[in-house]
Amino acid sequence: MVTIELWVSDPTELRALRSLLGRIQGLEVVQRAGRPAEGELGAWDVLQVAAASGGLLVAAVGAIxxxxxxxxxxxxxxxxxxxxxxxxxxxxxxxxxxxVDKALNG
Known part of the structure; x- marks a missing residue:
């Protein structure tokens, strides 16, 4: 499985992005709590997106x-x-x- 994480500058838009990506066959899209970096008090939720191939993730990123x-x-x-x-x-x-294609597929 190839996995990426996504987050949106406006956290109210995360649900809409999750819905969009969730309609792409072959993707597993899970919303999870973000982890704050050292010195930060909190973090926004992130989407963890997994697929069997990098090519499918590139296609998903094409919707962004x-x-x-x-x-x-x-x-x-x-x-x-x-x-x-x-x-x-x-x-x-x-x-x-x-x-993203370069990052996922070299």
């Missing part, structure tokens, strides 16, 4: 630019795998798919 553009307010979706993080915004949404 449209998700971002459809929001009423500006949001950032951060994607994390191991020690790599990519922040996806409306400004870099099209490049994000290429970056």
């Amino acid at each position: 630019p449209e998700f971002i553009r459809s929001r009423r307010t500006e949001v950032t979706v951060t994607i994390k795998r191991d020690d790599q993080e990519i922040a996806v915004t409306a400004a870099n949404a099209e490049d994000a798919l290429r970056l």
Whole structure:
């Protein structure tokens, strides 16, 4: 299984992202409590997204630019795998798919 974590700059949008990704066949999407970094008092929930292949995760990430553009307010979706993080915004949404593909598939 290949796993990534996602979180949204506006935590009220996490449910909508979870719903969107949950409709993609072959993905396992679980919302869990975030872990605060050292010195932080709390953390927002994250989505843990798992799939049998990196290709399926890249396809799932392909839905994020449209998700971002459809929001009423500006949001950032951060994607994390191991020690790599990519922040996806409306400004870099099209490049994000290429970056995530490279991070997942080398």
